Amino acid sequence: MASSAHAPADTFPKLLVRNARMFGNRPAMRHKDLGVWQTLTWAQLLDDVRAYAVGLHRLGLRRGDTMAIVGANRPRLYASVMAAQMLGVIPVPVYADAVAEELSYVLAHAEVRFAAVEDQEQVDKILSVSDRLPKLETMVYDEKRGLRDYDHTRLHAMEDVIAAGRKALAEDASLAAWLDAEIAAGKGSDTSIILYTSGTTGQSKGVVLSAERCIGAGSDTVAFDKLTERDAALAYLPLAWVGDHYLNYAQGLIAGFCMACPESGDTAMADLREIGPTFFFAPPRTFEQMLTRVMIRMEDASFLKRQMFHYFIGVARRYGEAILNKQDVALHGRLLYWLGNVLVYGPLKNVLGLSNVRVAYTAGEAIGPDLFSFYRSLGMNLKQLYGQTEAFLYLTAQPDGQIFSDTVGPALPNVDLRIADNGEVQFKSPGQFVSYFKDDAKTKETMTPDGYVKTGDAGFFDSKTGHLKIIDRAKDVGKLVDGTLFPPKYIENKLKFFPNIREVVAYGDGRDFVAVMINIDLTAVGSWAERNNVVYGSYQELAGHPLVYDMIGKNIEEMNRSLAEDKVTAGAQVKRFLILHKELDADDGEVTRTQKVRRGFVAERYAPLIAALYDGSHEADISTEVTFEDGRKGVLSARVKVRDVATVPAAPTMGKAA
Amino acid sequence: MRAPADSDIAAGEILLSIENVSLSFGGVRAIRDVSFDIKKGEVRAIIGPNGAGKTSMLNVINGFYQPQQGRITFKGETRTKMRPYDAAHGGIARTFQNVALFKGMSALDNIMAGRTLKMRRGLLWQLLRIGPALNEEIVHRHRVEEIIDFLEIQAIRKVPVARLPYGLQKRVELGRALAMEPDLLLLDEPMAGMNLEEKEDMSRFIIDVNDHFGTTIALIEHDMGVVMDLSDRVVVLDHGVKIADGTPDEVKRNQNVIDAYLGVAH
Numbered sequence: 001m002a003s004s005a006h007a008p009a010d011t012f013p014k015l016l017v018r019n020a021r022m023f024g025n026r027p028a029m030r031h032k033d034l035g036v037w038q039t040l041t042w043a044q045l046l047d048d049v050r051a052y053a054v055g056l057h058r059l060g061l062r063r064g065d066t067m068a069i070v071g072a073n074r075p076r077l078y079a080s081v082m083a084a085q086m087l088g089v090i091p092v093p094v095y096a097d098a099v100a101e102e103l104s105y106v107l108a109h110a111e112v113r114f115a116a117v118e119d120q121e122q123v124d125k126i127l128s129v130s131d132r133l134p135k136l137e138t139m140v141y142d143e144k145r146g147l148r149d150y151d152h153t154r155l156h157a158m159e160d161v162i163a164a165g166r167k168a169l170a171e172d173a174s175l176a177a178w179l180d181a182e183i184a185a186g187k188g189s190d191t192s193i194i195l196y197t198s199g200t201t202g203q204s205k206g207v208v209l210s211a212e213r214c215i216g217a218g219s220d221t222v223a224f225d226k227l228t229e230r231d232a233a234l235a236y237l238p239l240a241w242v243g244d245h246y247l248n249y250a251q252g253l254i255a256g257f258c259m260a261c262p263e264s265g266d267t268a269m270a271d272l273r274e275i276g277p278t279f280f281f282a283p284p285r286t287f288e289q290m291l292t293r294v295m296i297r298m299e300d301a302s303f304l305k306r307q308m309f310h311y312f313i314g315v316a317r318r319y320g321e322a323i324l325n326k327q328d329v330a331l332h333g334r335l336l337y338w339l340g341n342v343l344v345y346g347p348l349k350n351v352l353g354l355s356n357v358r359v360a361y362t363a364g365e366a367i368g369p370d371l372f373s374f375y376r377s378l379g380m381n382l383k384q385l386y387g388q389t390e391a392f393l394y395l396t397a398q399p400d401g402q403i404f405s406d407t408v409g410p411a412l413p414n415v416d417l418r419i420a421d422n423g424e425v426q427f428k429s430p431g432q433f434v435s436y437f438k439d440d441a442k443t444k445e446t447m448t449p450d451g452y453v454k455t456g457d458a459g460f461f462d463s464k465t466g467h468l469k470i471i472d473r474a475k476d477v478g479k480l481v482d483g484t485l486f487p488p489k490y491i492e493n494k495l496k497f498f499p500n501i502r503e504v505v506a507y508g509d510g511r512d513f514v515a516v517m518i519n520i521d522l523t524a525v526g527s528w529a530e531r532n533n534v535v536y537g538s539y540q541e542l543a544g545h546p547l548v549y550d551m552i553g554k555n556i557e558e559m560n561r562s563l564a565e566d567k568v569t570a571g572a573q574v575k576r577f578l579i580l581h582k583e584l585d586a587d588d589g590e591v592t593r594t595q596k597v598r599r600g601f602v603a604e605r606y607a608p609l610i611a612a613l614y615d616g617s618h619e620a621d622i623s624t625e626v627t628f629e630d631g632r633k634g635v636l637s638a639r640v641k642v643r644d645v646a647t648v649p650a651a652p653t654m655g656k657a658a
Numbered sequence: 659m660r661a662p663a664d665s666d667i668a669a670g671e672i673l674l675s676i677e678n679v680s681l682s683f684g685g686v687r688a689i690r691d692v693s694f695d696i697k698k699g700e701v702r703a704i705i706g707p708n709g710a711g712k713t714s715m716l717n718v719i720n721g722f723y724q725p726q727q728g729r730i731t732f733k734g735e736t737r738t739k740m741r742p743y744d745a746a747h748g749g750i751a752r753t754f755q756n757v758a759l760f761k762g763m764s765a766l767d768n769i770m771a772g773r774t775l776k777m778r779r780g781l782l783w784q785l786l787r788i789g790p791a792l793n794e795e796i797v798h799r800h801r802v803e804e805i806i807d808f809l810e811i812q813a814i815r816k817v818p819v820a821r822l823p824y825g826l827q828k829r830v831e832l833g834r835a836l837a838m839e840p841d842l843l844l845l846d847e848p849m850a851g852m853n854l855e856e857k858e859d860m861s862r863f864i865i866d867v868n869d870h871f872g873t874t875i876a877l878i879e880h881d882m883g884v885v886m887d888l889s890d891r892v893v894v895l896d897h898g899v900k901i902a903d904g905t906p907d908e909v910k911r912n913q914n915v916i917d918a919y920l921g922v923a924h
Contacts, residue, residue: 034803035815145808146866266813 010188020046032263055165063088071118080116093240104129119143188212206437217394217431218250229256272353312340320377369405392431407467423458478509484571515613570650581638669699679728703889721745749841761820772837825856845877
């Protein structure tokens with residue numbers, strides 16, 4: 001690793017200077033402009049950032065100020081972050097799609113004096129709330145289009161600011177020395193950046209991160225994944241998200257690799273193919289969309305190609321993961337896999353832009369085991385990580401060769417993880433945040449007396465692998481009467497990975513055991529019924545069919561077996577279930593418009609069924625009011641069966657995990 | 659995308675004037691003795707109820723139809739007859755009411771087609787794709803990429819236009835017209851069949867084209883809100899006759915226009 005070669009750089013501007021010296025002619029950033037990829041080397045980038053910093057200083061930006069950064073992933077916005085840090089100014093990135101309300105809250109809370117924005121849209125948005133931003137003085141923008149006729153007393157084009165800075169540097173020789181001193185004056189303990197959380201739970205909070213901690217965390221993962229200046233990444237994640245700042249900006253500067261900015265938000269997937277990154281991150285949703293796109297296009301392919309595709313995907317499922325994990329595979333399997341790689345996997349990865357990927361991560365939500373193993377079986381080193389803004393996204397990651405779809409990996413080097421009594425994951429880590437900006441009460445609330453940070457997530461260490469498993473938000477985790485942890489979402493997600501099951505509602509908090517209500521997936525179960533000569537006239541009839549009950553019962557038993565493998569979850573096995581006679585529907589208020597179950601409402605509406613789950617009866621009558629598509633209301637009555645499921649005794653404990 | 663150097667007409671002066679133009683198809687008199695002018699740098703709208711002769715008027719301007727009577731003066735040159743090729747050469751570009759793109763070609767190739775008249779090398783050179791022809795192509799491609807950037811259609815650059823939604827096809831067509839670097843841009847119902855968001859986008863592009871490149875624009879449009887917002891001056895036709903001409907406000911208050919749109923008891 002390069003960083004050990006010189007005195008360790010403890011701020012990002014110092015790293016930039018180091019990179020310009022060590023990798024001067026290597027690419028630092030790429031950006032597609034007018035259809036052609038343009039490259040900026042580390043030397044050029046440093047030169048631009050220096051000129052930019054001088055230009056901003058001439059406009060009045062001073063050490064200790066804050067500067068908002070609003071826009072998409074563009075080199076000049078990343079340069080704005082660097083230029084700010086060079087002057088000891090704290091950059092505050094804001095989500096580009098934030099509405100004016102959110103934007104004004106963050107900008108006012110962070111007391112920004114300057115804002116570096118992408119284009120007219122962002123300028124307009126900020127101007128529309130400028131009466132609420134008395135501290136905001138100056139805005140600089142990247143894209144000139146449409147801004148020609150604006151009042152330019154407090155508005156400047158970045159291009160002009162950089163040009164003015166460059167001119168000043170050329171005219172006044174002492175300015176360069178002054179700037180060098182400014183860079184040297186930066187300390188590792190200085191605030192490097194303030195990242196605002198997206199605010200899904202209440203008002204967003206400004207997470208203050210210091211330079212040495214950001215660099216400490218970044219250096220550890222750069223070493224963990226052996227990233228070097230020869231790697232490349234596509235910076236397409238939101239600039240204001242900790243993931244982008246960490247994975248691309250921080251790791252890029254530390255390892256010296258090249259960060260490519262997509263041409264526009266819509267072209268990211270096409271740009272992915274052109275750039276062919278070696279390091280790639282995407283949320284599970286993106287991987288799922290990519291797979292769906294492939295599957296849909298395969299449907300339209302010729303017969304021969306379709307057969308070939310399905311045959312070799314089958315081969316990949318059998319041998320792919322084992323080969324990737326460097327396990328023993330029979331020669332016959334290896335040969336088939338090699339052939340498949342030539343004919344299918346290679347071209348497929350090429351189309352998706354994943355040919356060069358050496359390390360890929362996913363995080364943010366649970367990833368389906370099938371989806372996960374699909375990518376891994378193609379030979380792509382997809383892994384999971386876990387972290388949060390308060391930890392600079394650096395808590396756990398799966399090491400090469402130890403990959404499981406339902407864990408997020410062991411604690412990373414130097415991370416101290418523990419599980420509190422209520423199941424909450426708590427940590428001390430190198431990237432740990434300093435405080436919430438201007439909110440000591442919240443900071444205190446988040447820290448334990450002995451200096452650990454509460455994540456708000458509940459989890460446990462898997463006794464077989466020692467990896468962390470995240471099961472739910474800590475506040476949603478309940479307890480059975482005997483004190484066993486009951487993580488509803490964990491159970492629901494596990495069941496939802498079965499294709500036959502569309503929606504699940506689990507109950508257990510304050511009860512003797514766990515019971516679930518299930519919605520079958522009409523498409524999957526319907527096609528199963530067709531193949532097995534099961535006749536049905538309606539959703540209700542299919543849902544109540546004894547064979548369907550048998551099938552779902554088997555699925556639940558299978559999940560119970562996997563729950564039993566771990567001491568923590570063994571007690572939360574499902575003992576009874578029923579299949580609902582109707583689909584949970586947003587029109588009836590049972591799920592939100594984004595398809596999230598409204599647990600409390602469902603519990604009230606189906607109270608007789610829940611009673612039946614717990615009183616031991618095998619049938620219950622229910623009648624509910626339903627709203628039809630045209631708005632008319634009707635009453636739907638049904639007799640719903642309740643079944644018992646076999647549970648599995650807990651596996652013997654294999655010794656305490658880390 | 660500046661106007662060619664040979665056009666010495668300053669902004670605000672008359673770029674095109676139509677004098678006493680009449681056009682009939684057999685017994686149908688589509689345009690009857692209409693006169694108006696278009697000034698350089700303005701957005702000029704031609705409106706009117708269905709069958710008023712708006713598209714015919716546009717076709718007369720770009721030489722697709724030959725009027726039986728009247729004179730057309732464009733950039734100081736007066737003529738009674740003009741062929742579409744001459745019109746295009748002279749700096750008039752247009753889009754069509756029904757999108758008229760090369761369906762099987764990509765958005766990029768369609769817009770490149772708009773550069774045809776600017777190509778100086780002959781077919782043979784183009785086929786060889788060496789030396790001067792290659793250099794020329796690079797220059798043209800650069801211009802086309804500027805237009806793609808301007809219209810924000812980077813993501814569909816290589817998509818065959820037949821696969822694009824209607825609103826985007828309209829945008830590609832505008833791109834092809836812009837690629838000609840016209841002095842006068844004729845838009846035949848640029849917003850027809852669009853939803854509100856697409857209309858807003860298109861309005862913004864029209865304003866930007868006018869503002870950024872100084873292109874003179876004549877447009878036909880049904881959406882009155884759009885017309886009143888976008889245009890500097892409006893000419894109103896009804897049954898082939900000019901019934902009003904003036905600023906949007908003047909036209910809005912004109913009794914003849916109100917009658918034509920709302921209908922009167924005869």
